[in-house]
Amino acid sequence: MEFVSLTKMPNEVKINLLKKLGYDSDGVFVLDSAGRRVRDRYTDDEVSLSRMLIFPGSTVILDNNPLSIAAYLEEYPDVF
Amino acid sequence: MIKAASEGATKGFLDWTEEKLSDLARGFESRDLLFIEDRQTIDLVKEQRKKPEWELAKKYIRDRDLRIQIQMGLALRRLESNPPKLKELRDKIYKKYQSPGLHIAEIVQTGIFVKYIGLLLGQTLDETELVEKLNALLKENEKYVVFIKTQDDAYRKTQEIVARLRANLPPALVVFSSGTAIDVSLEIVKSALTQIEGYHQEIQVDKDNSEPERVKLYNFLLRTELRQNSI
Numbered sequence: 001m002e003f004v005s006l007t008k009m010p011n012e013v014k015i016n017l018l019k020k021l022g023y024d025s026d027g028v029f030v031l032d033s034a035g036r037r038v039r040d041r042y043t044d045d046e047v048s049l050s051r052m053l054i055f056p057g058s059t060v061i062l063d064n065n066p067l068s069i070a071a072y073l074e075e076y077p078d079v080f
Numbered sequence: 081m082i083k084a085a086s087e088g089a090t091k092g093f094l095d096w097t098e099e100k101l102s103d104l105a106r107g108f109e110s111r112d113l114l115f116i117e118d119r120q121t122i123d124l125v126k127e128q129r130k131k132p133e134w135e136l137a138k139k140y141i142r143d144r145d146l147r148i149q150i151q152m153g154l155a156l157r158r159l160e161s162n163p164p165k166l167k168e169l170r171d172k173i174y175k176k177y178q179s180p181g182l183h184i185a186e187i188v189q190t191g192i193f194v195k196y197i198g199l200l201l202g203q204t205l206d207e208t209e210l211v212e213k214l215n216a217l218l219k220e221n222e223k224y225v226v227f228i229k230t231q232d233d234a235y236r237k238t239q240e241i242v243a244r245l246r247a248n249l250p251p252a253l254v255v256f257s258s259g260t261a262i263d264v265s266l267e268i269v270k271s272a273l274t275q276i277e278g279y280h281q282e283i284q285v286d287k288d289n290s291e292p293e294r295v296k297l298y299n300f301l302l303r304t305e306l307r308q309n310s311i
Contacts, residue, residue: 001113002112003115004104004114005117005119007118017104020101053114054114064121066124074144
């Protein structure tokens, strides 16, 4: 699996990408199709554009922190 | 002409972006791509999952939350040289798992967990018993682990340790301290051992990876009958 870094991607481009994946943004946070802020399923933190991590397979969007990643890998150990 | 050129440049940028984004979206849907702000965090987690300590732990610990807490302990150890990231992760662990989960992560971070495995390997009859005792160490860690800080009241901590030993009769209780807390820790254990029978101490010392001039002290209070009966 290849990693695509979002570090140098302008926010407008990130938002366009999110829209292609069925999401949106208010410029700060990631929003779902109903306009609600997406929450990290493992920490319940609201996911921001500057800290988002997008896994394929049902498009899981997480906050970029070790706990969320470890929890995801426990659920999907074969992702890498 | 300038307007046309700028329109052309803008359109060109938008076309490139649109095409590139469509390629990325297709790559994502085919599960070839993962989007991340930076790789450092993923690499940190992957690095801990390769460690022999994790390989050993995952063999005996099946509970998903315990497994995550163990990995967070390893990550905390790795982040000791980065105080802001360390605090951020500690806060996340506490938010999700509260004090019990944070204590488990600290037990792994400080090296207590792996030392306890070594202790149990020589005292258990089979793997079933080992699994049971390791899970008990983590889930009921207040019975088996005491952390001493420099500012702790020596008398109160002594009484706490004596009470725990009398109430639970654990095969081993680990009293952990580091740096300037070591002196008070030794005083506490010495005093505790004068008040309770059937236990002796064994000490291990490690260097602190984040501060090499600072040491970590693991004071194992072991049930004497186990020493006599151990293999």
